[in-house]
Amino acid sequence: MLTPRFELSQTEDELTIVIHAPYANIKDTVIHIDGTDFRFYSTPYYLRLNLPGEIEETDASTGDYDCEKGDFKLKLSKVHKGEYFENLDMITTLLAPSKKQKNIVPVIEVISNPCVTTNEYVDKENESNEDKDDTNNINDNGDEWYTKQIPVSEDIYSLQSPKYGFANKISGALSAFENAWIKEIIDLPLPDKTLVEDRKKLRENDEIKSFNEQHYMADFVETDCLELYLSYECEWEKLVQADISFNDTEKDILKELPNKEYLLDDNEMKIALFSMVDILFASCYNCRTTLGENTVESCWTINKLSSTLSWFQNFSNMNDVILSCIRRSLCYPLIRNWDLAIRVFQDVKKVIKLGKKYILKRFCEIYKLFNNSYEPRYILNQLYIQDYLIWLQHVQNYRIEELNLLLENIIPTKEELDLDLTKIEEAIYMVQNEDLVIENELYTLPNDLEKLIISNDNKTYVNINSRISPLTTDSDSDSDSDSSSSSSTTSSNSSSSSSNNYNSNSNCTSNNSTLNMD
Template identity: 30%
Template sequence: MITPRFSCSQTETSVVVSVYCPSVRASDVELNVDDTLFTLHINPYFLRLNFTHALQDDDEASSASYDPSSGYLTVSLTKAVRGQNFEDLDLLAKLLAPRKSERTEETPLIEVLDSQESVSQDDELAARTEGLSLADQEIFEAAENDWQIKQELPTSEPSLKTSVKQSYGFLNLYTGYFQHVEHTENEVNELGADAETSRPSERRQRRLKHENDKFDEEHYIADFADDEYIVELCNWEHPFSSLETDWSYTEEEKLSMLRLPRKEYLISPVQNHHLYLTLLMLLFSYAYDSRTTQKDPTPESPWTICSLTAAFSALDPAPYTPSRNSSSGHFDVDELIATFATSYRRSLVFPLHRSYALAEACKADVASFLLGGRRLVVRCLLELKDILDHHDVYYVYSKIWLADFCLWAQAYASDEAFAQLASVVSSLKVPKSLLGWDLDELEALVDDNTSRESDSDDESEDEVEQMLPAQI
């Protein structure tokens, strides 16, 4: 079956689904509405959409019409609650996601039929309690009063692995993509032929060593001293930062969403928390490339994006510090600083323009993207994916990371979490001392040298002025 191109809109009373299915017989169309689920089948097309609110299976109010000249089938579905707003109708991947299964509460397996004997046993139970130790009495009272005693599962031995391969990518779902990496021109791969077998701890160690080895003090000082072009890049305003709220996805973006794989993820709260952190790195890389190219990607853009993203080039995603609130939905300032510090470090090592001020501007862009909510974040991810998809080597990172992130951002991420992140990131300070290269000292050298040159020029001017009367 083929998933057709479609778009959704709404009125006060209905949801309108426009489906492109040319050269079909309208009499063969099969439509079905089941609460929030809408299905359409007309050979060879099949479409299943899961809306956020319930629809009404009303043959009288609902309607469908087919225009053979344009090839569009327009279906009008009645809302169960008149005037209810259906959110995220333009997030096509979310609409295509399967409906989540509802777990029913388990009923008790034991039913108490008669409690007469329990009264006669109270005295015996009290006598036994008197003979218990203090710890035993605490447990007994906790059970009797339904107190919550802290419990910890014993640490088990790691499971036996029969393969040396290590998983990587989105939720560690992928292996085998770097088996023949030695035969490809993958210049951003920092693990080489060990990409398939390196453990996460080894990847991080190798990444840090590679960054320290590649840091060039002279390059950083040169960009800091001659910062005229850097200032222009920092002053440039990203079009998305002033985007109106009523914008809509382009047809190309809609097609990209339809081409995403159909997946359903079983994500724990901790994993979901870590995905938000890794997303910050993706948005930072996108912001850097957008600023340095004025949002006009060049042939070097795929290399720049992959080099700036540790999850790509070193297969080393966030978190970079122990997270205390991973399962609570809150973000610690320390873990956010550590995440951006990783992106800052890479922006000062690999690309052409290496400036702390430029990294700060990119962080501000990330905050504005997050403030735009899921729709804007998805748009940024789709642009990232499109850039990598057109590269003959780096498309692999789109396969193992970006395709899944585009799905996750639509169906699993929340605008509330993005708003919280935007608030924290906008006021976040990433200290230079945390980056590990004594940037303050390097910048002080430039400032001292500049001040000496200015003093020398002033002295030369004074000497010239003193000599002029004598010459006259």
């Protein structure tokens, strides 16, 4: 039987259920209503809902079928008029069977039959086991199968084994996988043997080794391409909480999930919430740097930027979560910029303010990406994402609201990252200032060349406004003085002749714009 897609909405007096069943056989459609229990059957579809409030079929109840869309639309009356049904969007919760209180009765366990000796009891037990093997491992009722059970190694269930996974509750899950295969998605070496307290130190050492100063400097200087990502308006910036709804793909994911209950203590609750923020940062970074269109690198980006998914990191406070996210965004992806990391941090705040329903949508996208990944990232779905999709449907809203208060009080600084970002940026500014001085000097060089003084033999010429004028030297002065004392007339004629000759040469030089230095 197939579980169809469905939507629920309500008014003060009615509950509306829309069931998408395009291949249903309308003739054999059966609808059953009993308090909070709603059942729909129409070959090949079967749907059972455990509603948060009681409904009933009355004269005001209606039902119709849209042949074009393949939708059943049922309007049913609420037993208690004006009652508000909570969590009608939490699909996995609605599909869970109702819980009924069972009477607790004493259970008697027969350890052995005192009327039969030990040897006789063992012989009869062996004969019974042989009979079961002869009947193809089926018991007398024919509804249970018996298979040979292989005991699991004790170290897997040891209390000392390192834990990981959702709320840090799983151990030994990766022991059956080859290390070379696991390394494609997990940076933590030997996840089933590395202690939880050692993971943070190993992760930070790896981040310091991976940090590339030249890459950071290049992204710091080249701001033109960065502006495109900073100015991009993501989906969550245009949404309001009342308009959020699941699409068909998200509904298909949620309705296929098993229903679980999570009994978390305060410490486990913090681990789950902090890791959720860590994963959301990676998702928001991917969305902003791909401009909302996932690429073949999206799986890698989310996996790599999240310390939870790549290092099985547990966080004790929110400040460590944000610092870890920013550090990794400056060490691994293609675009490594402080302003971009801070912008993504603001994105995380906006996503969480939209509530757990929109957070579920973000995790549905991650779940789909990991399932379709070429690398074995479906393992991360089994360890983390699937449990988050189930748990978020049950978590109280005030838990999410508490995260908003924690995030608003966090102001990350570059010094806290231990990557010497401040020194790197100061070096960049110094180089930029030196380049500016050199550029200014090159800009004024043509003007300085126009004032260049050129010497030729005993005469010196100065280029002023594209005209050359002679400067009198000491030897010329002495020669003129001697000539003046011997014959003033001759000196005057000679000076006049020399002046005329000079003007002739000057005009020639000015016209040709060339000086002969020979």
